[in-house]
Amino acid sequence: MTSPALLDATLADVRLVDAIEHVHEADELTWVVAGACRIEIGAQRWRVDTETALLIPAGTVHRVVPRPDSIVFPLQLPPGTAQTPTPIARTPALETCARVLLQPGLAADDAVASARAAASTLLRSAGDACTPLPHDPRVRRLAQAILDAPAHPADLEELALRMHMSSRTVQRHFRRDTGMSFGTWRTDVRLAHGRELLERGESVAAAARAAGYRSTSAFVAAFRRRHGVTPGAVAVRD
CATH class of the missing domain: 2.60.120.280 (Regulatory protein AraC)
Structure with missing residues (x-):
């Protein structure tokens, strides 16, 4: 025993x-x-x-x-x-x-x-x-503004200033609460918006503009990195 x-x-x-x-x-x-x-x-x-x-x-x-x-x-x-x-x-x-x-x-x-x-x-x-949002009320409002207008060109410094916060503080909230940097989070939002438009029947060029990309080629490259396929593979064809 x-x-x-x-x-x-x-x-x-x-x-x-x-x-x-x-x-x-x-x-x-x-x-x-x-x-x-x-x-x-x-x-x-x-x-x-x-x-x-x-x-x-x-x-x-x-x-x-x-x-x-x-x-x-x-x-x-x-x-x-x-x-x-x-x-x-x-x-x-x-x-x-x-x-x-x-x-x-x-x-x-x-x-x-x-x-x-x-x-x-x-x-x-x-x-x-899935679009995780920051917990802080001001940073969440900033994030919601991007969700409402993914193509808006304002950079992090400008957006943070509107919330009377430093860009470093905003970045810290994004990393802590979403697991992503602000830039990565914003890119995901834009690409998700572009994909939704493609699935509704919009052209690749139109989806790129609506997602905030200055060129269709940049949108195609980012889309392929994120989704593993080109936007053309997702676009609805007649």
Whole structure:
């Protein structure tokens, strides 16, 4: 029989590491079953918990900082699911897929494949639609102004001045609350607006102008980097 003292000494070593770096060949959805963790990618930080997952593109080095009570899983997804690190709200449909992907031994092979494909589709849609906003009321108003007029040419200095804030303070709020720099956030908003117009039947040139791009070629290049396809692949044709 194992003595209580020996058992206590053994259990003292049964704990999570303080932090660890990972990189995966497949796209990943970081999924928390219990507790919470922090994901660090460069200077960006995200909290991942039982309400929010994080979508991470393949090949992205990320540091996982778990809470002691955490149970965290990386769900592997088909290539092309993730374009940029994106926080994702956990919906009932996504929970259903994750339940199967977390327990493949309790599901048929076709159910696992279907869950992976369905999750990828849900996440691509969520990633395109997801526009996280800063929490500070003034910075949120600034962000909302950009959402209302994505093509407006005002730069960060001018926008910050309107809110009686420094550009450095605005930048800090964007990085902390959205996980993105102001420039990256604004680019995502503009490209999402351009994509919406393309899907409504607008031409690539018209979508580029409405998204705030001075040239169609710059819009095409940015769109390809963000979505993995050219605007022409998304545009509605007669």
